[in-house]
Amino acid sequence: MLPLVALVGRPNVGKSTLFNVLTRSRDALVHDEPGVTRDRHYGICRLDESRPFVLCDTGGLSGEEEGLAGATARQARAAAEEADLVLFVTDGREGPSAVDEAILAWLRRSGRPFLLVVNKVDGIEPGAALAEFAGFGVEPSLPVAAAHRRGIDELLAAVLIRL
Numbered sequence: 001m002l003p004l005v006a007l008v009g010r011p012n013v014g015k016s017t018l019f020n021v022l023t024r025s026r027d028a029l030v031h032d033e034p035g036v037t038r039d040r041h042y043g044i045c046r047l048d049e050s051r052p053f054v055l056c057d058t059g060g061l062s063g064e065e066e067g068l069a070g071a072t073a074r075q076a077r078a079a080a081e082e083a084d085l086v087l088f089v090t091d092g093r094e095g096p097s098a099v100d101e102a103i104l105a106w107l108r109r110s111g112r113p114f115l116l117v118v119n120k121v122d123g124i125e126p127g128a129a130l131a132e133f134a135g136f137g138v139e140p141s142l143p144v145a146a147a148h149r150r151g152i153d154e155l156l157a158a159v160l161i162r163l
């Protein structure tokens, strides 16, 4: 069985864009409207042909649903709980939000291994964007610009050494 990696994060941070880049598909719905991906959505990342893994895109955790109890949040939580590794995706332009902190706390409680992915660092200084998330204390955190395929090789390497 192939290892499973889940994309988790609040809506609109670029999870589906990253899913499409990693799976080289256009399957995931990318939309400006938050919360477009409601179900779990699976694809295979074969960017390293010798080490394929299954990638799961999820709807965002908005933090609005009481106790993360909404259907979308349940899907995201279920995906994270069955994953070998979670990619916790955040928006480097907006910086850390209260919802990100809630997701971080939940991920820590879940005990799942995770990496912090700081997306949308195009047009901003990646180091400065990362520094904003330093308080999360997550090592490593990886700056990417999914829409521009930037930082993907480094992200892939960080994923593969953990699978």
Ligand code: GDP
Pocket (backbone or CB within 6 Å): 009, 010, 011, 012, 013, 014, 015, 016, 017, 018, 029, 030, 031, 032, 034, 035, 036, 037, 060, 119, 120, 121, 122, 144, 145, 146, 147, 148
């Ligand atoms: P999701 O809700 O987390 O799945 O986010 P989406 O993948 O649907 O993307 C939400 C919005 O962010 C879309 O308008 C994307 O085009 C945009 N986006 C995604 N990645 C990047 C990026 O690297 N840079 C910028 N500037 N925008 C991005």
Ligand code: MG
Pocket (backbone or CB within 6 Å): 015, 016, 017, 029, 030, 036, 037, 058, 059, 060
């Ligand atoms: Mg999405």
